[in-house]
Structures are given as C-alpha cells and as structure tokens.
Amino acid sequence: MKKKGWKEIAIGGLIDKGGTAKEYNTGSWRTFKPVVDKTKCINCLQCWIYCPDSSIKVKDGKMEGFDYDHCKGCGICAAICPVKCIKMEKG
Amino acid sequence: MRVKEKEKMATKKLIGMTGDQAAAHAMRQIAPDVVAAYPITPQTEIVMSFSQFVADGKVATELIPVESEHSAMSACIGSAAAGARTMTATSANGLALMWEVVYIAASTRLPIVMSVVNRALSAPINIHCDHSDTMGARDSGWIQIYSENAQEVYENIISAVKIAEHKDIRLPVMVCQDGFITSHAVEGIELSDDKTIKDFIGEYKIDHSLLDIDNPVTYGPLDLQDFYFEHKYQQSFAMKNALSVIPKVLQEFNKTFGKNHDLIEEYKLKDADIGIVALSSTAGTARAVIDDLRKKGIKAGLLKPVFFRPFPAERILKAISHLKVVGVMDRAESFSTMGGPLFSEIRSAMYDSKQKPPIVNYIYGLGGRDIFPEDIEKVYEELESIKRAGKIKTLISYLGVRE
C-alpha cells in the first residue's frame, strides 16, 4: 500500500478517529513468534488476558491461535501459560 | 515632533502602564478561555495583573496557577487541544524549564500565544534583559515577534492570536518584549475597545477537540520512521507559508486599528549609506541616534525585524542590500563563533544576493548591560570607518566589554 504524503495526513500527528491501531501492523516488529500445542492447551485463557496486543484469537470460549498481524512476539503468553503449551520460535 | 503628530497625540487617550501591564490588558481584552502560567521575573507582573483581573471578575478566563513552567506549557497544550483559546507568559529560565513542551506545543500545531519577557539565562544568575532565552528557542517551531515598546507589546499580542489560529498557519506565537526596559518602564499606552478586539480575533474554532467524546481523536501519538518526517515537513511548510499569510493578517489588523504593522520596519533606511539592524527596544534608541547623525550629514538608517520566526529574509535583503555597510546588533551570543543569531541568518541570506554590502556584528547588552545612544553612535562611527576604508577590521565585536 502506498503510504500517504504530507498533504494527505492530519497536521501535528493528530489521529482523527478511534480504532486505527488495528490498521498498524505491529507484527512486523516480531523476532520470535508464539506457537501453541493445542493438544496440551486447557483453554484457561490466561494468555488472552495477559496479551498486551489483543493478539490471542478466541472462539466459543476456546483459544484458537494468534493474530500474527499484530502479535509483537513479546512472549508474555508463553510465560503465563500454566501448562507451558506455547513455545516461542524464530521467524 | 511635527505639529500634526502633536495634535494627534492630544486627541489620543493615553494610559500610563508598563509593558507587563500592557500585556495583561491585551490578555484581559482577548479573554482567552484558559491561562496556565507561573510567575518569573521580569514577567511576574503579567501573571500578577492578569490574576487580579480574574479575581475582580473583569475577565472570565480559567486561570490555572501551576507549580512550574513545564506544567504551565503542558496545561496549555491540553487546553488548546481541547479547543480552548489558550495563553501564557514566561521569561528566561522559565522558558528553559518549559523546553521539552515548548517544542511539543509547536509540533502538535497548537496556536498558543505566549508573552516572553526577554531576560538573560543563568549562569551567572542575572535577571536583566537580553535575548538569549527566546533566541535559544528560535528553532522550536514557534513564531517569534519582537516588540519595541509597551504599545507594540499590546498590539502584537492581539495580532498574534489571529496569526497563531489562522488555518494556514496553526503555530504557537511568542510575543517578546525587553525585560525591565520595556516590561517595567511606564509609558503612555492607547488601548483599543474590547469589542473591536473581540470582533477582530473572532472565535477560536478547532476541527478536532480532545473533549469531543463522540468523535474521539488522539493528539501527540507515537510517530515513527514512516510518518514523523512528513509531519515535520508540514510544520516547515506552515512556517514558510506564514511569511505570506502574516502580512495579510497584519493588513487586516492595520485596517481595523489604524496601525502600520509589518514583518519588518525601516527608519530612514531608503537613502541611507550605513544601517544597523536591531530588535526590540534598541531600535527605539537607534532612531534618536539616527536623527542626531542626520543633522550632522551622516546618512544613517535602521532596520527593525519585527518577526524573527518566520525569518523574513527576502524583505530584509531588499531593505539593506543597497547600504554601503551593515551592522547587525545581537542581544544574544550563540557561541557558534560565527556571531549572534540575527547576524548569522542575515549573513547567510546574503549569500544568494547580488548586492553584498560588508556586514559586521555587534553582540551587546548581555545581562541587561545598558545600551546608550553613545554606544549606538559608536557603532555608526565604526560603520562609517568601514565605509571609508572599504574593508572590515573586526567581524564580530562585543560592544563595551572591558579588557
């Protein structure tokens, strides 16, 4: 996507609406990515609570994986998981 | 004084007040929504007088007495982003303590108007006039107006509101006056009536208010490699744009108030051989010296840049290029070893000029050292000798520094 030029953006760095963080791909900052072993996961959703980037996908009360567009790879989910079923892998 | 001018003076209603009081009166009549300020010598009287107006119910401004200048400017930023017309005032070390947020106000494009009563920066501790405080802030992105006397302080503050808030500018403005020399000397001031001022400045309208919960916005977010540069360019563009927009605002000001404001001001410069460039109150002293010299047949003139930011390079060059010698007076040292800030910028602007008269620099009046008519006369004498000799002996002189 072509980035906007200086005439097209609001002055002073103003963000003129809410919810725009979603459009910003923080996933590109990542060095290690979390990978879950769903056979061990007990769906306690501790990772969902602690993830600072709202990048744990949950459906029908079950942990489903990660939103890699926004996951920065901080490793908090892996550290908090009580059954240690999240591993941080390179890439 | 000509008879006509005398008659005009007689019909004017002059009120005796100091430069600080003149600033406070301008603020009272502008009646900003918010003033967040901290008192510091020699600006104290502005905050003190304005607080009195608030306490007496003469103005409905929300006055925030903060605990430091850093907080003063921070509160101003929040208030301006919320959509409130916002003003403050400071001096010297107060401005220095504000530093971080002074830049933020400009880059967030908030049209705050701030009186700065110019005073030397420590150390050694000194409370008297020089321009080292605002000259230090010359690259902060604020517009800077330098006032010669209390009347100009009053008028510049009023026009500053309109300049700052203009949709094609949107930059904060510092209105400077010389500490003690202007801020504490009583002069006859002519005040305009409240209604004319209110009508002139109009209402402050902001497109995006921080308090508009139905349309939430973010001011001052993280801005990295991908967009920060574009925002800086916008700022730079606005400053350049201001050079052509400010004269239009001043024209409107002049029409409304019967004045004659401009980016620069000349005195007997058109037919002059030698001229000095000086900001603020020193320009007033220079006028008197010029009148004396002219009687002796010396063709002396003066250029007073009113705006230092944006820097009216073209106008300045046009005004001084025909001179045989130019002396630039700087009431601030930049320690660049290339002269004071006014000198460096004028000299740099001259690089592209076809006509390049010899130009020398005088650093003067630091820490409030008086600048007497005799001192300025001495400068003109030196310019005369450069003119005769056809060459410069000393590029940068420190006027009156003892050996």
Ligand code: SF4
């Ligand atoms: S690594 Fe960090 S950002 Fe990514 S899902 Fe885990 S907690 Fe969230």
Ligand code: SF4
């Ligand atoms: S913290 Fe571990 S066990 Fe709990 S839901 Fe997340 S991945 Fe599954």
